[in-house]
Amino acid sequence: MSNPYELYYWPSIQGRGEFVRLALEEASVKYIDVARAHGKGLGTGAMMKLMDAGKVDHAPFAPPFLRAGKILVSQTANILLFIGDHYKLAPANEVGRLFVHGLQLTIADLVVEVHDTHHPISGNYYYEDQKPEAKKRADDFRRERIPKFLGYFEDVIKRNGGKYLTGARLTYADLSLFQIVAGLHYAFPKHMKRIAKNYSKIMQIHDLVAARPRIAEYLNSDRRLPFNEEGIFRHYPELDG
Numbered sequence: 540m541s542n543p544y545e546l547y548y549w550p551s552i553q554g555r556g557e558f559v560r561l562a563l564e565e566a567s568v569k570y571i572d573v574a575r576a577h578g579k580g581l582g583t584g585a586m587m588k589l590m591d592a593g594k595v596d597h598a599p600f601a602p603p604f605l606r607a608g609k610i611l612v613s614q615t616a617n618i619l620l621f622i623g624d625h626y627k628l629a630p631a632n633e634v635g636r637l638f639v640h641g642l643q644l645t646i647a648d649l650v651v652e653v654h655d656t657h658h659p660i661s662g663n664y665y666y667e668d669q670k671p672e673a674k675k676r677a678d679d680f681r682r683e684r685i686p687k688f689l690g691y692f693e694d695v696i697k698r699n700g701g702k703y704l705t706g707a708r709l710t711y712a713d714l715s716l717f718q719i720v721a722g723l724h725y726a727f728p729k730h731m732k733r734i735a736k737n738y739s740k741i742m743q744i745h746d747l748v749a750a751r752p753r754i755a756e757y758l759n760s761d762r763r764l765p766f767n768e769e770g771i772f773r774h775y776p777e778l779d780g
């Protein structure tokens with residue numbers, strides 16, 4: 540592939556784009572973060588243009604999406620399926636490949652629930668206009684949903700031999716699990732400090748991923764945006780506990 544890949548995602552947040560960035564960085568793929576770049580054919584305008592399904596073939600509904608030569612692929616888990624196949628970040632056999640895709644879709648479900656802790660009514664209203672509902676939702680998320688999701692991933696790791704999610708080899712789902720752990724620690728620091736000990740295998744994956752040379756370099760670079768209160772993982776102290 541001669542042209543670099545083009546990643547399209549909102550320019551000021553990690554968001555769902557981050558799951559894709561981590562895979563591209565680990566695979567050492569050259570890519571342009573189009574909406575964050577300036578110049579002709581770049582920026583958010585270029586991203587919006589590609590989402591015009593009336594005019595564009597294979598137009599995405601929402602970012603993130605990736606252009607790789609003739610391929611325009613949307614939906615985070617679908618993008619990762621593509622990258623995983625091309626850069627050995629997924630098992631080659633069908634059984635393993637579909638399992639990892641399933642893990643990624645489960646992570647996508649979790650991401651929706653994280654978002655709903657601060658926007659339980661609608662993403663179209665400000666957080667300030669849905670604070671009581673957010674408090675209720677976040678309390679339930681911390682009490683019921685975090686243990687259910689993290690307990691599942693912890694059991695998957697143990698069952699597969701205890702290093703990465705599928706055993707000895709890293710997959711894109713491990714990179715995404717790293718991001719989930721980082722994000723949950725950012726959003727719910729008090730709570731995560733208390734419960735991290737129950738998920739030692741997941742925490743180990745977080746540390747293993749963070750220490751991988753390409754990821755460590757990426758995390759220290761200005762390509763890695765900081766978490767903030769516009770993204771999916773937001774730190775509102777009143778939602779922690």
Ligand SMILES: N[C@@H](CCC(=O)N[C@@H](CS)C(=O)NCC(=O)O)C(=O)O
Pocket residue numbers: 554555556601602603613614615616647
């Ligand atoms: N299921 C999609 C969700 C994509 C999505 O919700 N993207 C957000 C940004 S993180 C967005 O811009 N949504 C616009 C909208 O839903 O109207 C995925 O996992 O990629």
